[in-house]
Amino acid sequence: MGFRHHQTPQNQQQEQNFFYSFSLIFLIIWQRKYEIHFLFSINLSFNGNINYILDMKYKYCYRCGALTKIIEIDGRRRSFCSNCNLVLYENPIPSVAILSMNDKKEILLVRRSVEPGKGEWSLPGGFIEMGETPVEAAIRELYEETGLQGKNPELVNVDTHLNGFYGDVLLIAYSVELDSYNITPGDDVSEGMFFKFNGRPRLVFKIHENFLVRWAKEKQLTAD
Known part of the structure; x- marks a missing residue:
């Protein structure tokens, strides 16, 4: 009688992940004034988990237009222009998200009309414009997407988000008070609504x- 290894459910899952996991590599070229190469490394596992890494590299130097090469600098693979001795650093794109509620302690959410997440619900927000402060961006984005005027913005949180559409995004969240609650959907939004925390839709991001x-826990909205 041959030896039979006893498998626990955890061991079985590990073996399944070993046999059914595989990696896919995609190279996507984003055509703009200077080409940017996006390299996605995607790992799909048996249990449905998806892990991906976004590696963004500049093909051309944004100073002189010469072809770049990829070399290791400070422990990272970076685009380097040997023509003007310039390292083309990759930095997160700064953006804002807005957390607001009405006088019934209902949370303001918007349904996106553009990708990424078209048709899904999210917080109001968007990218910071050139020459604009994060606070100014929060007030502007709130008005553009909902028609609502905001006041007394307070910093809530800052974090990074790996977005397969735009790359690495630095997201700054503000709590903003509202002057009124009559929503007029605008830029990048098909509708906006106020929701009780426990009755809200799942957010796409x-x-x-x-x-x-x-934020809802700090405002004691989770028990409603």
Whole structure:
């Protein structure tokens, strides 16, 4: 009688992950004034988990337009222009998210009309414009997406979010008071509504969900 290894459910899952996991590599070229290469490394496992890494590299130097090469600098693979001796650093894109509620302690959410997350719910927000402060961006984005005027913004949280559409995003969340509650959907939004915390839809971005849960607990909205 041959030896038979006893398998626990955990061991079985590990073996399944070993045999059914595989990696896919995609190279995507984003055509703009200077080409940017996005390299996605995606690992799909048996249990449905998806892990991916976004590696963004510049093909051309944004100073002189010469072809770059990828070399290791400070422990990271970076785009380097040997023509002007310039390292083309990759930095997160700064953006804002807005946390607001009405006089019934209902949370303001918007349904996105553009990708990423078209048709899904999220916090109001968007990218910071050139020459604009994060606070100014929060007030502007709130008005553009909902038609609501905000006041007394307070910093709630700051974190990074790996977005397969834009790359690495630095997200700054503000709590903003509202002057009125009559929503007029605008830029990048098909509708906006106020929800009780426990009756809200799932948010499309995990980082928005994390910001909202933490803020709602501080405002004691989770028990409603």
